Amino acid sequence: TTMSMIRSAWSNPTLSGGYKQRQNPQIYFELDANSDRKMKIKLQRITDDAAMGMIFFISTNVSRERVNCSNTDIIAESKYVTTNNLEEEFELAPGAYTITCCLQKAGSESPLELSFSSKVNHLHVIPDSHRVSVTGQWKSDENGGYMSLSNPQIPLRIQKKDKFIITVDKLLPVEPKTGVIFFILPWEKTNKRRRSFHESDVLDKSGYIITNKISLEVELSPGGYIIVPCAKDVPQGSFKITVESWSDSVESLSPQIVDSGDQRQEMDCSEILSEFQVEGGVFYTEDPAPRLLEYLRQHNGIFRDSEFPPTDDSLYDSTGERTGQLRRAIVDEWKRSTDFYDHPELYVDGIDVHDARQGYLGDCWLMQSIAALSMCPERIQEIFNQEYNECGVFTVKLYYMDVPHYVVLDDYIPCGKDGKPTFAISSDENEMWVSLLEKAMAKVMGSYEGIVARSLRLGLGYLTGGKISVMTSNDGDGTVWDNLKDYCANKWIVGLCSRESPDKVVEKINSSGIVAMHAYSLLNVVEVPIHLFQSSTPLRLCQIRNTWGHSEWKGEWSDKSSLWTPEIAQHVNHVDNDDGIFFMPFEAMRREFHHITFCRLTANDYPFMYKYHTQFTAGVDGAYASLTNPRVSFEMRETTKVIVRAILQEDEEKNRPLRLFICRGKFGEPTLQSEEIIEQSQYLCTTKLIVESTLEPGEQYVAYVCMGDIATVNVPLCIQIQSDKEIRFNVPFKEYYSYKYKEEQQPWSVCGGYMSTKNPKWRVVLGCESELVARVISKYAGKNVGMRIVACPFPDSMPRFLHDKDCVAMSPYQLSKDLSIHETLPAGEYLLLACLQNKDMEGVTFSFDMKSNEPVEVFPA
Structure with a gap:
């Protein structure tokens, strides 16, 4: 006896899934305490077709949604028989149940009837699926062909994990023989197109088929996605996308993304940047941002930095010196700020010490420098003297040679597979200043790998100039x-x-x-x-x-x-x-x-800046106390505080032994006697030295730099002075030695060795007390040899050797080719002797010059 009965059907493709699949008709019913526990259940296939394998499963169901037919849910099942009529008896407790009716062959179609020998409650067919659909168009600018993002992008948002059937239908006027494929990518921005993807990003894709309709079953977790339908050679045409789920799991299926910004042209603005002076490769002496913004807005452009492009060249060190500091494949793609933030801004809720968060890069030295500087928010705001802009161009003020300069950036930032920035970020969502400041330093160092494991001193120097x-x-x-x-x-x-x-x-x-x-x-x-x-x-x-x-x-x-x-x-x-x-x-x-x-931080305390560009000349300059070493003179108008820096400017940065002096410069050529030196740096192997002093008016001063030995190559140098008051800079040296004597290309005709009078010698006649400087430069092509210049009263008869006790003046004994003696002598006649350590070096040429503040007569002796 039939007490309850309901009808449904197997239909392709959504309700004919084959054996033990939930893509089959599902019937819901309930039993209460008064229901019969034992009952017969009959499944009948209503068709004249030949019988095929048939089975049904009984599952518990408290949600009234479709069930998965998993073993954990199934509490009973019929026999599997080849027949069009299947009846079995079951004993069921009170509760809610679902019967899933399955045919042997997926895709078979026919009506069915399910009947019960006892009365059941709330008997109904569970809807085959929840469906949402949206239509879209292939357009001339959204027709990129196979597996391209230059196709329509349809946002899909899932609210709970489920299996989905996604179907793309081609609509007229698309050519029926056109091949079609679609693929699915994760994406959270329902109002912005995705710009790029990696093959590993693709969650699933359909086959590529010449058809009007194509479907794919895929399991998706909660989150955002885009469906990208691709058609070959379709200049224009329409489509419909349908997403079906067995429960109400789709939060939204939105119309295709229209991004008005897609049409803006990327521009490197090289013609504009060429108008500005640049130093050190990347440092502009003036801020080009206002001019760049004006140009980009006039031409509907967005900036792309061609000198630090969003490619591997900007990620990895090209010199080979730092290879391996940055793990390969850590960056998946470069994205503009609008592609990983919904509303990017330079600052969000101000600036504080917690903003800077280090990413997957070993640049804690830089993060510490940034965090320390952010304790004075106005200092960070001085680094960025602009607001966030839609043209993607920014300038960062950094200190090059301790002088403020500007580094130009676009807003491309390296991102990982999760679509988020890989390296430094701000703790505030949408805040960009931390990532941009890190990128500026990477550009200065040539790459992101180039900023791994540097020093606090370097970071603070670039950020503050202090x-x-x-x-x-x-x-x-x-x-x-x-x-x-x-x-x-x-x-x-x-x-x-x-x-x-x-x-x-x-x-x-x-x-x-x-x-x-x-x-x-x-x-x-x-x-x-x-x-x-x-x-x-x-x-x-x-x-x-x-x-x-x-x-x-x-x-x-x-x-x-x-x-x-x-x-x-x-x-x-x-x-x-x-x-x-x-x-x-x-x-x-x-x-x-x-x-x-x-x-x-000194920039505000020392507002006046003066620079003198010079060099150590190869083969001439560099030696300690050499009279030709780089130097610059200056004078005070009033008591003034100064910071003097010596900065090497070689293209490839090299540490060299340096020492920097501030001297009294009455004649402009320091001999580095203690009474002349006001301040001096340590003798260090470095690229930059600094000394500070407070100087009084009324004197001429000299900033003087020496190296450890004569330079073997030309070494560019900048001597830089910052002061709290205006000074007179690079003033002419006072002509102190107005009496001069010089000999060029003289042969060392005799060479008797150390302190031997069989060496070049001169008779020097002083009519009054005089301050004189004598200099000998050897032209010997070999290694430096020991040299000394000595002076003694002119003897009545010439001895073979001189002794220290005979001398009134002696230069240091040095391995050198350039040696000077500076002495004040009373009136009289003197023997001046230039000695080489080694004997038998006849033929070596040399030059000799002498100058004095009083009249002097000089004769070869």
Whole structure:
């Protein structure tokens, strides 16, 4: 006896899926406490066609949606028989159930009837699917052919994981024989077209078939996607996309994306940039941004930097010196800011120390420099003197040779497979300044790989142009603490570099939570009073920030330390957050960190800038106290503070031994006697030296630079002076030595060796006390040999050798080809002797010159 009955049908393609597939008719019913537990269920195929294999499955169902026919859901099943009528008896408890009716062969079609021997409740056919559709068009500018993003892009948003059937129907007037394919990509921006993709991004794709309709079953998780239908050689035409799911899983299927910005032409603006002076390859002396923006807006363009293009050339070091510092394939594509942010801006909610977040690049030195500078937001705003713009062009103010210059950028940023920036970002969504500043430094260094593992000194120098010095934490306890207190109180930027790990692994976190060989910012130092700390000596604490924004100190006075009291926490402004900021005792800081870098921001204190471009000439200049070394003179109008820098300007940066002096320059050619030297730098192997001084009016001063030895190649050099008041710069040297004598290309006709009178010699007659300078330049082609110039009273008879006690003036004994003697002598006659260390070097040529502030007579002797 039939008490309940319902009809449905197998239909292709959505409801004829074959054995144990949910793409089959599904019937829902319920049994309550009064229902018969035992009942017969009959499935009948209503057709005159030959019988085929048939089976049905019973599953529990509490959602009233279609079920998956998984083994975990199925509680009973009929026999599998080849027949058009199938009946079996089941015992079922009260509950909700679904019967899935399956035929052996997928795609078969016929009506069916399902009947029950007992009464069931809420009997109905579960809808075959939830469907959403949208129509679109292939246009002349959206017809890129096979697997191209230059095709329509249809946004799809899924709200829960499910299987979907996606169908593309070609509509008229598309040629029926046109091949068609579609593919699916992840994409969150429903209002912006995706610009590029990698083969690995494709979640699924249909076959490429000459047909009017093509379908694909795919499983998708919650999120955003685009469906890209591609047709070959279709100048224009329409299509319909249908997405079906077995539950209500589609949140939205939107019309194809229309991006008005697609039509803008990318322009490198090389003709505009050629109007501006550039130094060091990438540093513009004036800001070209206003002119670039005007040009791009006039021509409906968007900027693309051809000198730092969005390609691997800008990612990886081309010199071979830093290869391997950046992991290959970490960057999937370059994207413009509008492709990874919905509403990009230069700044969002201001600037603070938490903004800079380091990415997958070992540039903690730069992140520390940026984070430290962001403690003074106005300094960051000075770096970017413009707002975010739609033309994708930005300039960043950096200090080249300690003078502000401008680096031009586009807004292409390296991104990973997730579509987000791979390297430095801001902690604020849509904020661009951190990524752009990192990119500017990468352009300066030639590539992103070029900024891996550099120094705090370098980063702070480019960002601030300030005075930078370095000390070690091993210096005296009082010296380090006093300096830290002074520098923090005066708002200097202070950076720390942690010690290396025992196994020398970079950025390895030790048991105390400190990252090895990593850059940190010192935010503040504070002394906790005795009455709060209850100790005989004050507690000295350092507040420090890890540029990662996490991974903090775990020892005494860390965030979770039990030593904190409310009173001490309030006194030092301690907050327990996992933000990379922590306190630690001064003594622990000295153990964990080695180098301390200080940067004093000087640009506003020294507004006047003067530059003198010169060089060390190969074979002539460089030696210590050489009279021809690069130098420039200047005079004060009033008491003035000055910063003097010597900066090498070779195309390929090389450290060279240098020393820089500020001397009294009454005659413009320093001999570096102690009474002449006002300030001097250390003797360092470097590209840049700096000295500071306060100078009085009334004298001429000379900035003078020497190397360790005579230059073997021409070495360009810039001598630069910053001052707090205007000065007279590069003034003519005073003509102090007006009496001169010179001999050129003289042969060393006799060569008797060291202190032998069988060497070139001259008789010098002074009518009064005179200051004289004598110089000998050897033209010997071999290695430097020992030389000395000596003077003694002219003897009545010429001895074979001179002794030190005989001499009234002696130059240093040097391995050199260029040697001078500077002396003040009373009136009289003198023997001047030029000696070579080695004997028997006859034939070597030399030049000799002498000058004096008083009349002098010179004769070969």
